[in-house]
Amino acid sequence: MIGSSKKLKGLMGISLLCLTLSACSMVGxxxxxxxxxxxxxxxxxxxxxxxxxxLLKPQLQTLLNWHCSAELPNTISWLEQxxxxxxxxxxxxEAISLQLNQVDSAFKxxxxxxxxxATELLSSLSDRQVADLYESLEEQNEQDxxxxxxxxxxxQISERSARMQERLEPxxxxxxxxxxxxxxxxxASLGPQNRIWLDNRAAWQNALHSALKTRxxxxxxxxxxxxxxxxxxxxxxxxxxxxxxxxxALATLLSDLISQASEEQHxxxxxxxxxxxxxxxxxxxxPAAP
Numbered sequence: 001m002i003g004s005s006k007k008l009k010g011l012m013g014i015s016l017l018c019l020t021l022s023a024c025s026m027v028g029x030x031x032x033x034x035x036x037x038x039x040x041x042x043x044x045x046x047x048x049x050x051x052x053x054x055l056l057k058p059q060l061q062t063l064l065n066w067h068c069s070a071e072l073p074n075t076i077s078w079l080e081q082x083x084x085x086x087x088x089x090x091x092x093x094e095a096i097s098l099q100l101n102q103v104d105s106a107f108k109x110x111x112x113x114x115x116x117x118a119t120e121l122l123s124s125l126s127d128r129q130v131a132d133l134y135e136s137l138e139e140q141n142e143q144d145x146x147x148x149x150x151x152x153x154x155x156q157i158s159e160r161s162a163r164m165q166e167r168l169e170p171x172x173x174x175x176x177x178x179x180x181x182x183x184x185x186x187x188a189s190l191g192p193q194n195r196i197w198l199d200n201r202a203a204w205q206n207a208l209h210s211a212l213k214t215r216x217x218x219x220x221x222x223x224x225x226x227x228x229x230x231x232x233x234x235x236x237x238x239x240x241x242x243x244x245x246x247x248x249a250l251a252t253l254l255s256d257l258i259s260q261a262s263e264e265q266h267x268x269x270x271x272x273x274x275x276x277x278x279x280x281x282x283x284x285x286x287p288a289a290p
Contacts, residue, residue: 034064035057035060035061035064038060039053039056039057039060042056042121045133045136046125046129046132046133047129047132052121052124055120055121055124056117056121059117059120060117063113063114063117065285066113067110067113068283068284068285069284069285069286071106071109071110072280072283072284072285073284074106075106075280076277076280076281076284078099078102078103078106079273079276079277079280080277081099082099082273083270083273083274083277085099086258086266086269086270086273087266087270088258089258089259089266090255090258090259091255091258091259092255093248093251093252093254093255094251096251096254096255097247097248097251100247100250100251108229111228111229112229114228115224115225115228115229118224118228119220119221119224119225122212122215122220122224123215123216123220125212125215130212134205134209137205141198141202141205144198145198148194148198149194149195149198153191153192156192156194157187157188157190157191158187160187160190160193160194161183161184161186161187161188164183164186164187165180165183168183168257170272171268171269171272172257172261172265172268172269173264173265173268176260176262178260179257179260179261182253182256182257182260183253183257186249186250186252186253189249190246190249193242193246196236196238196239196242197239199236199238199239200235200236200238200239203234203235203236204227204231204234207227207234208224208227210223211223211224211227
């Protein structure tokens with residue numbers, strides 16, 4: 001993923017339970033802090049009224065309680081399986097692909113859980129809130145167009161490779177020249193993926209905008225549900241064609257990088273995964289009594 005709409009992330013702030021905790025980007029961030037962080041992200045996007053905040057706060061806490069009691073153990077189990085896989089000297093791309101597919105399944109589970117709350121919140125938006133949201137989305141889209149689409153394709157490929165190397169270095173440490181070349185080859189294989197991804201995001205935003213026009217009607221829930229739970233239904237033809245290929249390319253890249261990893265790199269990856277598991281275990285909670 002080359003970029004993101006900050007305001008759209010705010011709109012879908014509740015789904016960040018998945019994008020943050022399950023992706024291990026906030027494992028050291030206590031659940032007691034995540035509620036206000038998510039509220040801040042949503043409020044930043046929508047400028048919530050006091051009534052909307054009062055309605056959202058308890059629902060958000062309920063979702064957090066569900067996540068730390070029901071979903072977080074799944075994440076820990078996934079990390080354990082991933083650690084066992086990556087400790088192999090040469091894990092297959094097929095096995096890594098299966099692990100990646102489990103992440104997609106987790107996203108879908110959380111999307112189903114947040115849909116009722118998201119539906120209620122979005123249905124309460126005023127015309128001004130919707131207009132402000134899409135004005136900020138358009139600004140972000142223009143910035144991404146300038147950063148990711150306007151540069152020559154060779155530059156896009158080079159910068160994509162640099163971003164991937166930056167993401168991997170906290171795991172591997174210093175990458176070897178062989179690993180850097182492999183990442184360069186992966187990036188080149190994706191070609192004009194920047195435009196395909198951004199076009200797909202724009203198509204989803206347009207579908208959301210259309211659905212929001214019905215937010216005062218009984219049809220809104222049915223219009224919004226697939227947008228949150230079955231995003232693949234709104235893929236553009238180019239993105240649909242390239243998605244599986246891109247996922248397979250990523251799995252093969254990771255397989256090759258692990259196979260090329262030094263003993264020190266294997267140790268660093270294993271220690272980092274163990275650390276994440278330990279941190280997440282401290283966050284698991286007991287579900288509240290009904």
